[in-house]
Amino acid sequence: MVQLSSFDVVLIVLFFAITLFIGIYVSKQSGKSAAEYFLSGRNMPWWLLGVSMVATTFSTDTPNLVTDIVRTNGVSGNWVWWAFLLTGLLTVFVYAKLWRKSEVSTDIEFYELRYGGKPARFLRGFRAIYLGIIFNILAMSAVTLAAIKIGAIM
Known part of the structure; x- marks a missing residue:
């Protein structure tokens, strides 16, 4: 069993207090x-909004994905996920600025502004079902699996 020193306890308490x-x-x-x-x-x-948008794509399942990629394809396999650097940079330096300029709060508002009418209504419904149900179930399953794997090791 791991013993925490007084310094460790002070750091932990300080972190939670801050x-x-x-x-x-x-x-x-x-x-x-x-x-x-x-x-x-x-x-x-x-730019801070853009960085925040990119940062939200990382979770406990990200290290598991990267580990699996490296285990399967070697270190060169990192290019599979490093390729997302381009889209991440576009998000930070292009899309975030445009999003801010449009003064919308959500992506659904953005679609309403961009398309309007029946196409926007269809897109809202599709995204509600796809992202709200299917994608979220898959994402939460991956995060839960990662937490189980990490917890088992700990």
């Missing part, structure tokens, strides 16, 4: 409106 302080501090601002809560009052710079 996290709690930040949460309490920003909760006062975020509770004012839905725009404050979900969009940070539209005060974040576009």
Whole structure:
């Protein structure tokens, strides 16, 4: 069994105290409106929004994917997921700026703005079923499997 030193305990407590302080501090601002809560009052710079959009694609299942790719294809197999660097850069430096400029809150609002009418209605319904049900079930299954694998080792 692993023994934690006093220094380890102090670091852990300090980390949680800082996290709690930040949460309490920003909760006062975020509770004012839905725009404050979900969009940070539209005060974040576009590049930070882009980095945030890319960062949300990583989860506990990402290390498992990368490990499997390297195990199967060797180190050169990393190009499979490094290829997403291009789309990540486009997201940060092109799409995030356009998203900000359009002043929408969600991708569904963006589709309404872009297409409108029946095509937008169909796209909303398709994305609700595909992303809301099918894709989320697959993603949560992968994350749960990763947590089980990590937990088994720990």
